Amino acid sequence: MKIAFSPCPNDTFVFHAWVHGLIPGAPQLDVLYADIDVTNTLAAGTSSGLDVLKISYAALPWVLSEYALLPCGGALGRGCGPLVLTQSGGAASSSQDPSALAGKRVAVPSERSTAYLLFRLWAAQNVPGGVGEIVVMPFHEIMPAVRDGLIDAGLVIHEARFTYPAYGLTLMTDLGSWWEADTGLPIPLGAIVARRSLDLDAIAGYIRTSVEQAWAQPALSKQYVMSHSQELAPEVAQAHIELYVNEFTANLGDSGYAAVTALLSRAAQEGLVPEIDWAKLR
Structure with missing residues (x-):
């Protein structure tokens, strides 16, 4: 079975048991590690050949005809949202007033990411006249670009939550805190999807078992996790896992599905994503 997920600590932690053949009856995995x-x-394409993928919830509207959202393995939570960062002393950081971003250049990791949707929804409420140019770049390049003054602000994800002070950057806003205050719901970040032609219940069962084994024996996955996150200190990798692997990883539940529905319906109203067939969501 062909699967694609990121080399980030939360994904390698979640899938360690399945990747290493520790789940009886589960098919062998052929893994593509990709941002x-x-x-x-790849999920939105027509010939990737991938059976299971980790994607952004923001990408779901483009893939639901071919792929189904699985109720486990992904990343939702509280206190784990994207951050908007500025250069200390830079033009956009004279204050933490979001209006300072009006007409400015902002780097984002993807235009089909939950982070981007949250940013656009937040900016529509908080940045009069809107931001200026949106620049898409790999997430690991964003903080250096903000630090060096190449862009005015950056939208960051993943372990940047823990490491941005080392770049001398200023936090303008925590979009997760904004979303939670505005909706009362967790933040839907990364989803696991599988081809609709497959045995979805079985795949969800393998993933849930893999999560439970990772929690039960975390030491087993440590070498695998660190081999794919070589730029992170062990304590940062562990903090990453603790933040992004939680009860929603084992089971989305009603509040998880409500969060996804709220995000995608708001984004569709703003014209950021296509309308979806809600019957295909669960």
Whole structure:
């Protein structure tokens, strides 16, 4: 079975048991490690040959005809949202007033990411006249670009939540905190999808078992996790796992599905994503 997910600690932690053949009856996995912007594109294509993928929830409207959302394995949560960062002392950081972003250049990791949707929804409410140019770049290049003054602000994800102070950057807003205050719902970040032609219940069962084994024996996955996150200190990788692997990873539940529905319906109203057939969501 062909699967694609990121080399980030939360994904390698979640899939360790399945990748290493520790789940009885589960098919062997052929793994493609790729950034979520790559997997979003692959899922929306017609010839990737991938059976299971980790994508952004923001990409779901483009893939639901071929792929089904699985109720486990993904990343939702609280206190784990994207951040808007500015250069300390830069033109956009004279204050933490979002209006400072009006007409400015903002780097984002993808235009089909939950982070981007949250940013656009937040900016529509908080940045009079809107931001200026949106620049798409790999997420690991964003903080250096903000630090060096190449862009005015950056939208960051993943472990940047823990490491941005080392770049001397200023937090303008935590979009997760904004979303939670505005909706009362968790933040839907990364989804696991599988081809509708497959045994979806079985695949969800393998993933849930893999998550449970990772929690039960975390030491088993440590070498695998760190081999794919070589730029991270062990304590940062562990903090990453603890933040993004939670009860929603084992089961989306009603509040998880409500969060996805709220995000995609709001985004569709703003013209950021296509309308979807809600009957295909679960």
